Amino acid sequence: MSDLDISRSAPGDGSMGIREIMQFLPHRFPFLLVDGVESCIPGESIRGYKNVTRHDAGSCSNRSVSAMPTLLVIEALAQVAVLLAMKTLSLNPNHENLFFFAGIDDGTFHDHAQPGDKLYLEARVLRLMRGRGIGKFATRAYVAEKGVAGATMLAAMRQSPLETGS
Helix, strand or coil, rough: CCCCCCCCCCCCCCCHHHHHHHHHCCCCCCCCCCCCCEEECCCCCCEEECCCCCHHHHCCCCCCCCCCCCHHHHHHHHHHHHHHHHHHHCCCCCCCEEEEEEEEEEEEEEECCCCCCCCEEEEEEEEEECHHHHCEEEEEEEEEEEEEEEEEEEEEEECCCCHCCC
């Protein structure tokens, strides 16, 4: 594996490249908002990142603002929380089980992520009810230790309608 190959992760270090992330999440460009995972400790925490581009900032309805919209930051945090839940529950990346964003509490928005920024995304398990498939996560996003957003998020797991035939 080349040092420049970001598509794969090193075995056992908790990191994930984009190809592995795409196995776990059903999202694809432009809605896949996690470019990589630097560390993941199942049952505890995850740290991923999104390289912010002009495309992300161009999604903003206010064209005078060149920043990644906060709604996309929240979606990126939800995606990294789902990766943590799937790793914690040892779910296979087969899209049989899908997680849905179920709620947000205590959302805070501080600053913006600009094109060229590396937006770090962190999630920590607060509670994960395995039998019910419901998780609660503390999340935060930041650029160079400067807070961008944070929230307590809820996620709910459901079997994929494609797998059940419904």
